[in-house]
Amino acid sequence: MEPIIRTENLTIRFGGHTAVSHVNFEMPPRHLKSIIGPNGAGKTTFFNLLSGELKPTEGDVFFKGESMASLSAVARTRKGLGRSFQITNVFPNLTVLENVRLAVQSKEKIRYQMARHFLHYKQMIEEAEKLIALVLLDGKEHAIASQLSHGEKRKLEIAMLLALDTEVLLLDEPTAGMSLEEVPAILDVIRKIKQTGEKTILLIEHKMDMILDLSDSIMVLFNGKLLADGSPQEIMDNETVQNAYLGGLYDENLAES
Numbered sequence: 267m268e269p270i271i272r273t274e275n276l277t278i279r280f281g282g283h284t285a286v287s288h289v290n291f292e293m294p295p296r297h298l299k300s301i302i303g304p305n306g307a308g309k310t311t312f313f314n315l316l317s318g319e320l321k322p323t324e325g326d327v328f329f330k331g332e333s334m335a336s337l338s339a340v341a342r343t344r345k346g347l348g349r350s351f352q353i354t355n356v357f358p359n360l361t362v363l364e365n366v367r368l369a370v371q372s373k374e375k376i377r378y379q380m381a382r383h384f385l386h387y388k389q390m391i392e393e394a395e396k397l398i399a400l401v402l403l404d405g406k407e408h409a410i411a412s413q414l415s416h417g418e419k420r421k422l423e424i425a426m427l428l429a430l431d432t433e434v435l436l437l438d439e440p441t442a443g444m445s446l447e448e449v450p451a452i453l454d455v456i457r458k459i460k461q462t463g464e465k466t467i468l469l470i471e472h473k474m475d476m477i478l479d480l481s482d483s484i485m486v487l488f489n490g491k492l493l494a495d496g497s498p499q500e501i502m503d504n505e506t507v508q509n510a511y512l513g514g515l516y517d518e519n520l521a522e523s
């Protein structure tokens with residue numbers, strides 16, 4: 267099967283520091299791959315290179331075989347490569363429903379900029395309500411975004427990403443900063459999205475139990491380099507990974523998450 271996304275020699279240097287170093291990776295469609303690695307390994311930078319927020323010093327990203335080199339982040343989203351919204355993209359004084367409806371509307375603007383072919387307002391509301399239910403925020407439609415708990419805000423961000431209807435979802439630590447009680451709900455949301463069978467998901471996470479539960483495959487970054495890429499079992503059994511990451515640094519990361 268042709269990979270939906272792949273990188274060739276992907277590299278970025280900040281001054282003298284190589285944050286992502288010659289990474290060759292690929293994944294098939296409708297697959298869930300987690301990216302693990304210690305703090306500073308280059309995971310978020312790798313995401314930013316995929317999404318187009320950063321330009322590589324060397325190498326390239328291919329989406330369905332097409333080079334993304336000349337495309338901005340917005341153009342990549344239009345193609346189907348979507349990066350999760352950060353809190354800053356959420357309008358704090360608007361309700362959950364209004365935020366998701368605006369994201370649905372922005373997809374239509376992105377897709378049909380020229381034709382001005384907007385969905386009717388009612389249809390946009392219906393689509394937004396469907397997504398709010400998918401991320402388990404039903405009952406919170408009319409809550410003001412700024413008053414949501416941290417976990418609920420992350421769910422809102424995921425709903426807004428889903429509203430863009432991209433084939434690939436890049437989820438950067440969806441459980442970051444969450445209380446332990448909030449984590450299972452996010453796990454459920456990602457599982458539900460996976461079960462729709464429509465999305466390719468790349469997930470950065472530190473919570474190993476969650477990674478093992480969800481992932482079809484896991485890639486390990488270490489000092490910007492791709493250390494290993496394989497099934498969860500292969501990664502757990504991989505001696506280099508054990509020594510470099512799971513054995514020594516993993517517990518430290520777990521304590522911080």
Ligand SMILES: Nc1ncnc2c1ncn2[C@@H]1O[C@H](COP(=O)(O)OP(=O)(O)OP(=O)(O)O)[C@@H](O)[C@H]1O
Nearest residue numbers: 280283284285303304305306307308309310311312
């Ligand atoms: N814009 C930048 N300018 C300079 N250095 C940067 C920049 N962005 C990232 N770095 C450096 O690149 C390295 C990789 O950072 P990155 O945030 O990608 O790691 P990470 O694996 O996502 O870490 P964490 O798990 O802590 O989020 C770090 O040493 C970081 O300081």
